[in-house]
Amino acid sequence: MCADPLFEKSLYDLIRGLRNHKGNEKEYIQNCLKECRSEIRGQDMDVKATALLKLVYLEMVGHDMSWASFHVLEVMSSQKYHQKRVGYLAAVQSFRPDTDVLMMATNLLKKDVAASLPTIICLPIAALPHLVTPSLAMSLLGDLLPRLGHSHAAIRKKTVVTLYRLALVYPEALRASWPKIKERLMDPDEDSSVTAAIVNVVCELGWRRPHDFLPLAPRLFELLVDGGNNWMAIKLIKLFATLTPLEPRLVRKLLPPLTNLIRTTPAMSLLYECINGIIQGGILGDGEDFAAREEVASLCVTKLRGMVSANSDPNLKYVALLAFNRIVVTHPFLVAQQEDVILECIDSEDITIRIKALDLVQGMVSSDNLLSIVSRLMRQLKASSAVISQQQNGFEGQDPETDSSDETSADSRRRRKTLERATPPLPDDYTVDVIGRILRMCSQDNYANMADFDWYLDVLTQLVRIAPAPRARDLDVDSSTPKLPGDSAEKIGNELRNVAVKVKAIRAPAVRAAELAVSRMNSEMSSSRPVVSGALKPVAWMVGEYAFQLLSPDDTLRHLLDLLPRVEYPEVLATCLQAILKLLAYVAGDEQASWTSERKTTVSLLMARVIHVLEPFASHPYLEVQERAVEFIELLKLTAEAASGQAASTDEVQQDPPLLLTQAIPSLFNGWELNSVAAGTQQNVPIPDDLDLDEPIHPNLNSLLSQADSLMLPTQGDDEFEAYYNQKPAATSMSSEPAITRLVDAPEEISSSYQQSEESYLDPDIVARRKAERLERHRDDPFYIPDATASGGRSTPIHSILQKENGPDLDIDAIPIMQLDLEKPNLSGRATPVEHYQQQQQPKPKPRQRIVVAADETLFGSGLSTPRSTAYDSENNNNNNNSSDYVPRPKSKSSKLTTTAAAAKKLKQQSLLQFTSTHLDDLSISETGGGGGSSGGGGRDGALAHERQQREEAEMALALKEVQRLRLEMQRANERIQVAQGVPVEGVVVSSRKKKMKTKAKTKKKEGEEEGQDGAGSGGDREEGVVVKKVKKKSGKKTAKVEGDQGAGEEGGAPVVKAKKKKVKRLVRLDEGEGVATAAVEAAGVEAEGEVV
């Protein structure tokens, strides 16, 4: 519905139109934009302003209006206030750092700052913080400063803030304005809201440069005590919190009023900030007046505790957690005391609160509470995924094979959105976050807090099942989002791998978990669906590397072969290829077994199968995959040939299996055990001095190759490398901690509740396995009460309570374990029963508390390496506990920010919406702060800078006057000539020129170099005078000179032309002297020419 162009729409019409065009707003808006485009180009200022206002409205809805920036300037310069206001609003809303017309706004802003109407003054002052650039700040500083003394309080307070924003980009501004701002602050008669605004600004400055504001402390204190303004008091307290660390004497002064406020104020926000300030300001720290502080500390902590506890208002909960998050840095013990209430917050319905609580908890993890914290989180995740699977399958996780296999993930997600509003499942990104945190908490400090690796494996197995579904499709066991390299399934898989690599004692069960994962992955996927799980990669590596630990290598090989054609990601594919060959080597390469005809057939078939599966990958586009596939295929073909050529052994003749199969292929992989290597160690491998990469590997390589016996490929000799790789890695032992710390363990109830609760977050099959393992493990343990007697009336009151609470579902079998708590004694230093690991194919039983977690291997002198799980390929950039070796990888996260290229670039440098106040770091204003602090010479210089500038301005003004005088002289001289020749005088033109020139000079002078200012000002003009005289003398002669020539060419043509040309040249010269861009000169020149013609 295009309006008749004759009748322009008002903003009101536009909005109404928008509301009446539901459905086809896009088209309507496009039409409106078109209209605005033409309206804004018109002459009528009212139409222009209206069009601009409409554009601003549309900008708010997301329609770019950067193209209109010049028109914004036009409207800003309008004489009418209501139009001007629209212009300024448009500038604030639409100008971006790259808006170039801003250069032209300087004069306008100056003029409006100096206006007489307060409403007009306010416009540029309020707009400047949005527009300011260093050069703009520099030119406007002088105009803004007097506004600090304006009679209207509203203008004074706005000016203070604007000066602060100027200072952020141009620190000199603060130096120049600070004396005046301070004067305002000190003035007891100053308007209260101006004082409050100044306090706000000082508070912002305070945390960056606290030293400079110490001298103000008495006045600030006075304001705090009798200010009577809660907003200001909050800011003052925040400010004092940054000052007290520098001046401990302040603490004693502050304590009485603060405690008084805490006890009396009805304002919750003030109360909270008092507490926060006390703790942040280090006032809780131990000092002389111990009793008083003790009292304050308990007062604060009880108040905060009250805020966090269950029934309090959610906002208070949140801010209290916020406070705890700050306190924990300085006073971790105070926070640790509140562990119980904080842990409760993890289960809050409010995700904001949960996340804040998690932030806190992550720093509070110890080996004592790790289990219970992770259990809580696991229960949340399980409950959430149960909701999902319920929606899918109609029953909850009874069958672990199906509970998280959502073949129709997208579908289920949609259903999830609509169904089950009562207990909404957790959002995926929260789930991913929690999984990341669980992994981080557990692996922290090289698994320092991990007491029970068996449990951890179960948690990982469970996690892999409940990891959130990826966007489109999804696997089960390792279901997650493989699109991103940092997807959570891969992280979980990596953890599994890390545990297997680093903790030898737990390797066997870890490998079995991987085995299970592979088989689930294969069995649960319909064969047509591509495999997209990120967990497959680490898991496949494990089954290949530790094939001898597998329960059923044959089956695993089969599963992998089934999976291979469906794997989507080349990196995963490459790892799987390698794993397949490793498995094959293990399965088929048994040296001892005799080469029966049966074995011969099986092996041949198996190899044929593998070759068949690998064949398609020989032409894979991804080189790594292609190379491995080709290599393996060729190798296997050779081996197959050898196998078929080798007759099977009969009863009479004993035949050996082909060596290629039993020796060559296995030897490819039976090197040395792979250990985890610390990040950055690779870079520390010293380059040997005699390394010459151009040198042939061996002078007689060909003959060497022909001699080479394939059997000799692996060098088994005692060479340096073997010695190097066989060195025992430095190990961190779990037992390094004194046993006594483990003795003070949580009471039995807690451990029992954890055992019981396992069932609330682990799938039934995992729980069943755990139970079976326990039974097995303790079969011969006289202290263990077997099943038969479990129900035999041994229950204590605790059991009956538990039973009542948990209902009939409570597993009776678990009770004896709770009661006798066989896990705990293990921790306390007694040797575990030998059976423990023997049952699990473990060659040597290892006492639980002596579990060795291998540290990352490092090279001597590597600054980057500390024992941290580096193989744990962490994408957790927000790792709070990152140790020094942590190499942040922002790519994965920032890659999401693929907006416009420019924006992305900007983002990398600086956070969105961030204010940059770093410049202020180098600034010192303390010199004017009166006495104390660190007044330096730099400050003096800085303070002088502004004065110098003012002096220069004054000189400039003088020079300009001189120019004017000379010009008038010249003009008169010209007139005389013209009159003599009978040509009319054009004084008007000249004077207007003059004005223009003056403003231009003024605009540019501050940017321009100071050098040659005098020359440009008076000297240059004197020269000009000379030239003019010359011209007069040579009036008949033609001297065409190039522009920029100081000699200033003159034309002896028609007198009129001559006079005007002269003016132009003058402009040129003056500008040049001041280093002004030639563009201005050219513009002036063109204009002048236009007049001539």
Added chain:
Amino acid sequence: MINAFLVFNGQGQPRLTKFYTQLDTSIQQRLISEIFTLVSNRAAGSCNFLPLPPLLAASSTSNTSSSAQEQNDVPSLVTYRNYATLYFIVISTSTESPLALIDLIQVYVEALDRLFENVCELDLIFNFETLHATLGEMIVGGVVIETNMERIVAGVRAQGTVVKRPVNEGRGGGGGGLAGSLGAGLGMGGMVWHGR
């Protein structure tokens, strides 16, 4: 400091956007929609603070290397309040007091209520200049300059008359039922932390 002040309605349509640092229009819109997604999924009885939207969280973690001090420059707090059909959002750095920000929003809404006499969403739709003017009397360049109701209202009135909503666009009338009194919906005395 305050990084941004936003108002949008229950459908995520912006009614006021004010960013105190310059930001691309497209990124502004993304931020708004991310915050809207967060805000619209809040359960009743949740607190008035949002987790950082992905856009902000990503950019603030991408420079983890920066010191704790510099964290004071980075937006870290998203406070919101819901009045009738509208959401008011404040994005701020950690130097602002969270509870005071809740109050600040309250002051803003009360000031609008004063100016429009029983304000409703329609008033705000058709007078977004006044919205800007009112905000300009409270916050300049990301710093709070005034929290006193009388002065805010006086400051706005000094800039010209505040137009009431168009007569024929009656409350709850033509415009598709968007109108609903903010004043009534908000329970002005409700949850206030009395920063004032």
